[in-house]
Amino acid sequence: MAFRGPRVWLWRWRRNPLKRGADVLEAWVVLGAWVLTVIAGVLAGLAVTWSVERELARERVEWRPVVARLTDQAPGTSDAPSEKPRGERVWAEVRWSMADGSAHTGQVRVPPGSTFGSPVTVWTDPEGRLVSKPATASQARLRAALIGGLIGVSAGAVPFVGGRVLRGRLERRRMERWDAEWELLGPLWGRTTG
Numbered sequence: 001m002a003f004r005g006p007r008v009w010l011w012r013w014r015r016n017p018l019k020r021g022a023d024v025l026e027a028w029v030v031l032g033a034w035v036l037t038v039i040a041g042v043l044a045g046l047a048v049t050w051s052v053e054r055e056l057a058r059e060r061v062e063w064r065p066v067v068a069r070l071t072d073q074a075p076g077t078s079d080a081p082s083e084k085p086r087g088e089r090v091w092a093e094v095r096w097s098m099a100d101g102s103a104h105t106g107q108v109r110v111p112p113g114s115t116f117g118s119p120v121t122v123w124t125d126p127e128g129r130l131v132s133k134p135a136t137a138s139q140a141r142l143r144a145a146l147i148g149g150l151i152g153v154s155a156g157a158v159p160f161v162g163g164r165v166l167r168g169r170l171e172r173r174r175m176e177r178w179d180a181e182w183e184l185l186g187p188l189w190g191r192t193t194g
Contacts, residue, residue, distance in 0.1 A: 022177075026170050033163020037156045045152020049144045056140035063134045068096035068122045071105065076112025088112065094120050098128045106130040 008014070074092040089109035097103050108122055108130065125131050135143060 022170060022174050026167060029163055029166050029170065033159055033166075036159035037163070040159055041152040041156025044155030045148040047148075048151040049148030052144035052147050053140055056135050056143065057137075059131075059134040060137070060140075062126050063123050063131055065121050066096045066098070066124050068094035068106075068108070068120050070110065070114055070116055070118045070120065071095050073116050074110050074112060074114040074118075094122060096122060096124070098124070102128060104128045 071093045075090045090112050091107050092110045092114065093105055094108050094110075095103060095105045104124075106122070106129075108120060110118070110120055114120075123131050123133050
């Protein structure tokens with residue numbers, strides 16, 4: 001990149017008899033890229049945040065806890081703490097009934113050595129499928145904000161990178177023109193070095 005001297009605030013927009021059309025075009029490209037970066041990032045981030053919050057709120061409303069019962073003895077023993085670290089769980093099959101009377105089965109994590117018929121609370125969707133426990137309102141806000149922020153930054157990067165690429169091409173084109181003009185005017189100045 002060529003040396004431009006000290007930075008001057010809003011130098012692209014000041015009147016200058018030496019300013020070329022390429023300088024004006026570059027000023028508009030930079031301004032447009034920044035405006036699009038901010039607008040795209042904010043709008044995409046907010047849209048995704050609202051969408052994620054709405055979906056997580058729907059899950060809190062529709063997903064219900066149901067008491068299921070173990071269909072068999074869970075693997076492991078509950079009285080042998082040396083075998084399993086505290087808090088570890090094992091997979092076991094459970095059976096539960098929905099409000100309409102339909103029976104369902106599925107695999108869930110239970111404490112080791114749980115006995116046949118032990119009650120286990122599971123979460124189900126309206127169709128009776130096993131789901132994870134829904135996020136609380138505060139967890140949903142945090143999750144939505146993080147996802148929205150990530151999407152906002154990603155969406156804002158598109159016009160930002162596009163502006164940088166276009167500005168690089170303009171800079172390259174300007175340097176090529178200077179080289180061509182120097183080829184014409186350089187010998188007129190007399191003796192050159194090199």
